[in-house]
Amino acid sequence: MDINSRPVVVKRMPERVNTRTAREFLRDVRPFLAADRPQLVFDLSQVVQLDAAGVEMLLRCMSEAHKRDGDVKLASLSGQAAVVLELTRTERLFEIYETSTEAARSFSGFLPNAMRQQLLHNKRPPAPAAA
Amino acid sequence: MDIRGLLLVNTENIEELDQTPAALTGILDVVGKSALHRMAERMQQYGITSISAVVETASAFAACNYGLPADVTCVTATADRFWRAAESVFNDMAQNGAELVVLVRLGNYAEADFEKLVQCHLDQQGRVTQMEWGALPLEIFCISASRRNDAASLFRTQLTHCRSECPRLQHEGYFNPLASPRDLRQFAIDILTRKTQTCPAGKETKPGVWIAPGALIEKGARVLAPAFVGSLARIRAGAVITRCSSVERNAEVDCGTIVENSTVLPFSYVGAGLDLGHSVAGMGRIVNLRRDISVEIADRKLIALLSSASSKRLLTAAMEVLTYLPRQAWQGIFAGAKAQQPDLQATLRQTSPALGDAADFETPACDPEAAQEFRNMVVARRYGHQ
Numbered sequence: 001m002d003i004n005s006r007p008v009v010v011k012r013m014p015e016r017v018n019t020r021t022a023r024e025f026l027r028d029v030r031p032f033l034a035a036d037r038p039q040l041v042f043d044l045s046q047v048v049q050l051d052a053a054g055v056e057m058l059l060r061c062m063s064e065a066h067k068r069d070g071d072v073k074l075a076s077l078s079g080q081a082a083v084v085l086e087l088t089r090t091e092r093l094f095e096i097y098e099t100s101t102e103a104a105r106s107f108s109g110f111l112p113n114a115m116r117q118q119l120l121h122n123k124r125p126p127a128p129a130a131a
Numbered sequence: 132m133d134i135r136g137l138l139l140v141n142t143e144n145i146e147e148l149d150q151t152p153a154a155l156t157g158i159l160d161v162v163g164k165s166a167l168h169r170m171a172e173r174m175q176q177y178g179i180t181s182i183s184a185v186v187e188t189a190s191a192f193a194a195c196n197y198g199l200p201a202d203v204t205c206v207t208a209t210a211d212r213f214w215r216a217a218e219s220v221f222n223d224m225a226q227n228g229a230e231l232v233v234l235v236r237l238g239n240y241a242e243a244d245f246e247k248l249v250q251c252h253l254d255q256q257g258r259v260t261q262m263e264w265g266a267l268p269l270e271i272f273c274i275s276a277s278r279r280n281d282a283a284s285l286f287r288t289q290l291t292h293c294r295s296e297c298p299r300l301q302h303e304g305y306f307n308p309l310a311s312p313r314d315l316r317q318f319a320i321d322i323l324t325r326k327t328q329t330c331p332a333g334k335e336t337k338p339g340v341w342i343a344p345g346a347l348i349e350k351g352a353r354v355l356a357p358a359f360v361g362s363l364a365r366i367r368a369g370a371v372i373t374r375c376s377s378v379e380r381n382a383e384v385d386c387g388t389i390v391e392n393s394t395v396l397p398f399s400y401v402g403a404g405l406d407l408g409h410s411v412a413g414m415g416r417i418v419n420l421r422r423d424i425s426v427e428i429a430d431r432k433l434i435a436l437l438s439s440a441s442s443k444r445l446l447t448a449a450m451e452v453l454t455y456l457p458r459q460a461w462q463g464i465f466a467g468a469k470a471q472q473p474d475l476q477a478t479l480r481q482t483s484p485a486l487g488d489a490a491d492f493e494t495p496a497c498d499p500e501a502a503q504e505f506r507n508m509v510v511a512r513r514y515g516h517q
Contacts, residue, residue: 018429051430052402079424083417087433089406 008104010075012043017054026057033061038070041103045076050084059090071095075103134249135229135276136174136182139217139236140167141210156309157237158186158197160379160397162322162359163332163343166240166309171203173329177245179233183220187213218286225276232282236270236290240318242304242328248273251300259285259297264306268299304328312411312418312425319394320375323357331359343380352384361397381437382413400435 009032014021032038040061044050062072073095077085085091097103140157158165164172171182183204186197196205208216224232231252233245243262252260252273258281262271270290274282284294305327307318321327323339333343339356342348346360351368354360358372361380366372369387378384382395385403395401396413409421415436418425428434 049427049429051428052432053430079419079422080426083410083419083422083424083426084428084433086419087405087407087417089404 006037006039006107008039008041008107010041010043010100010104012045013047013054013081015046016049017047017057018049018051019053022053022057026060029061033064033068033070035070036068038065038068038072039104039107040065040070040072041097041100042072042074043076043100044074044081045078047078047081050081052088055084055088055090059093062093071107073097073103073106075100132231133181133229134179134231134233135224136171136179137217137221137224137232137234138167138170138174138182138184139213139234139270140184140238141187141213141236156315156318159315160198160361161315161318161394162341162377163361163380164329165197166237166318168198168200169329170235170237170240171199173242174233174235174245175200179245181224181229183224185213185217185220214286214289218283221274221276221282221286222279225279225282229276232274232276234270234272234274234285234290238309239269239306240309241269241271241302241306243269243271243302244304248300251298255298257298258295259293261293261297261299262302263299264302269302269306271302272297313420316392316394316411316420319359319377320392323359323375323377333359333361364395367403379413383437398437400431400437402433402435405433 009029011025011029011032013025017025029040032040042058042061047054058072058074065072074085075097076099077096082091085094095103095106097106157167167184167186171184174182180202182202183206184197184199185206185208186195187210188195188207189209195207196203199205206216206220221232221234231249233248235243241262241264248260248262248271252275258275258278260273262269272285272290274285276282281294284292305321307321308314309318318327322329322331323341331341333341333346336342337356339358340354341359342354343360343362343364345363346366347364348354348360348366349368349370352366352370353372354366355371355373357375359377360366360372361378361382363381364378365383366378367384367386367388370384371389371391372378372384373390374392376390376393376395378390378395379397379399381398383400384390384395385401385405387403388401388405388407390401391406391408393407393410393412395407396411399413401407401412407417409419411418411420412434413436415429415434416425416427417434
């Protein structure tokens with residue numbers, strides 16, 4: 001059973017994320033962030049340069065998503081992006097996945113196991129009584 | 132016996148830290164002194180008092196002694212004239228009465244036993260004696276000054292070939308190829324952990340903590356052993372320097388930054404609140420050794436190159452102070468003009484345009500049945516790595 005079928009938006013980040021491109025990127029993703037419980041995955045595979053403005057933009061997206069009970073996850077980090085995120089101590093704030101597919105799939109596993117089990121249990125037809 | 136020392140350093144592509152040729156690391160400070168400086172000091176310890184260094188530079192007019200001791204003569208030459216200049220210095224030494232010349236080319240840093248080398252050379256009665264490390268020939272030679280033709284053939288083949296057969300002496304001491312930033316970092320670790328005979332260039336203020344004269348460590352900053360802070364370096368409040376880290380001369384580590392198992396190159400600035408680990412930082416880039424990657428940092432808030440001219444640094448600091456109040460006032464004026472955040476409740480109620488066709492679909496996660504069942508449950512955030 002699919003517990004969570006809300007759409008997951010995967011967005012590829014530009015090669016160079018500086019003040020200008022970060023602003024443009026934020027403008028692009030803002031409609032998705034304004035959704036109810038937004039589920040976003042940022043693909044950083046092409047990023048070769050990420051500066052403080054880019055990191056700030058990522059944090060801003062995460063903060064906006066959290067306000068609406070959603071989340072932003074990162075995927076396919078290039079070495080350059082990983083180094084800058086590690087340098088700015090922001091890599092620990094995000095869930096990071098090897099691929100965008102894994103990141104998108106992880107959203108369906110968001111509900112706590114206890115809740116998921118109970119939901120499954122309630123919807124299952126009652127077992128026939130033993131003879 | 133008149134024995135003289137000749138040190139050679141090629142310094143091409145000095146800006147490219149990731150493409151550093153072995154030669155660059157010869158003049159780059161490691162725990163307070165360059166390999167060139169350390170080698171000159173080592174020669175002096177072995178009684179070789181007359182030393183000359185030939186250093187390759189981009190400009191023919193560059194005059195710099197690369198922090199060498201005052202009694203070491205430094206000659207600079209452009210790439211195309213480098214080997215000719217080296218040969219010329221050798222000839223001058225021979226003309227001025229030298230009997231033997233100990234020739235060392237950096238890159239590689241080997242703590243050679245020059246006494247043994249000279250003894251071996253005299254015993255073998257060769258013209259040129261070379262040192263080797265295992266099967267690797269080192270660019271450390273002992274040359275009879277009277278054998279100019281042998282020396283000339285050596286210089287003209289860039290130390291790869293000698294006219295006559297030269298006996299080899301096995302090197303047994305410390306050796307570092309200094310061929311990459313990783314080697315540079317390893318060299319710093321080896322010096323700080325005293326695996327080398329050469330020492331950190333500073334005063335040991337606490338066991339394992341070396342501070343060079345003029346270093347400024349602000350109140351609240353911590354330097355944990357083993358670590359080194361170079362001359363005129365500045366460690367700002369809340370910063371932590373730890374695990375064999377080395378902050379070289381005139382570098383600056385800003386507030387709250389952690390430097391762990393890293394080297395901050397001379398005249399480099401590391402921004403505030405950062406986490407620099409397992410890296411060599413400077414010249415506008417970071418070489419992360421764990422990920423084995425070199426990253427160019429264009430943002431001066433993270434990593435920047437400070438001016439090597441003290442007057443320029445003073446001017447920049449004065450400008451910062453003078454423009455502080457106007458900047459604060461400017462920010463104060465425009466701080467109120469921020470865009471209004473949309474109302475959260477209204478946003479939650481409206482249908483998202485991003486959902487598209489799925490907007491009308493009732494997702495199980497928002498199932499009213501589930502909502503009723505788990506009314507008091509708060510879903511905690513989970514992290515992928517936890």
